[in-house]
Amino acid sequence: MFEIFCDFDNTITTVDCTDSILEKFASSEWLVFEDRLINNKITAKECLQKQIPLIKANQKELEKFILEQVEVRKGFTSFVEFCNKLNYSLAIVSDGLDFVIKLILQKYNINNIPIYSNQLQINQNGFNILFPLYKKKCKVGLGNCKCSIVKKNKKNIKRVYIGDGSSDYCTVQNEANYVIARGKLVDFCRQNNINYLPFNNFLDVIQILKSIEEEVNFEK
Secondary structure: OEEEEEOOOOOOEOOOHHHHHHHHHEOOHHHHHHHHHHOOOOOHHHHHHHHHHHEOOOHHHHHHHHHHHOOEOOOHHHHHHHHHHOOOEEEEEEEEEHHHHHHHHHHOOOOOOOEEEEEEEEEOOEEEEEOOOOOOOOOOOOOOOHHHHHOOOOOOOEEEEEEOOHHHHHHHHHOOOEEEEOOHHHHHHHHOOOOOEEOOOHHHHHHHHHHHHHHHHHHO
């Protein structure tokens, strides 16, 4: 049996949604915090706490931008249908924003996928971010501790993780049985001798899952 966990920004989507929003609606100060994150002076959680309040837009402007600018990677809707057909458990695990994820899934008429992410809070004073899944013990300082969600605590279940970047490093190193990777995650897997399967789009992922299924069945 498979449990499939998938990152969102730059994995399901073709862009980093949070960065795109900040580039459009925030002052250039957001880049200062991004630089501090890159240089390990602040954590990812601390970075988002500083960046999100810099967004200057109303909810309608934000929604319009997201719907017009954010696309899912080729084959994603077919991938969701594939998982549903075979009763594979599929969840989105993101250190991004729930508001964006839900809006994009609605755009493509995709329902009933569990979402584990940070929460965008919209009020009269602007935007804020909440971290309902934050864990103090998170080794890499994410707002959403992915390892605690993907954690291998069930027997006879193979965990497949699909991702592209630094927020996925800890999870693929410690919790995933199979890693399907693109972008910076490929380099990380190579550098740390982690077995991975590369993908460009979700049609590739479907074929990879079919090959993994054959391997698991063969092992039985």
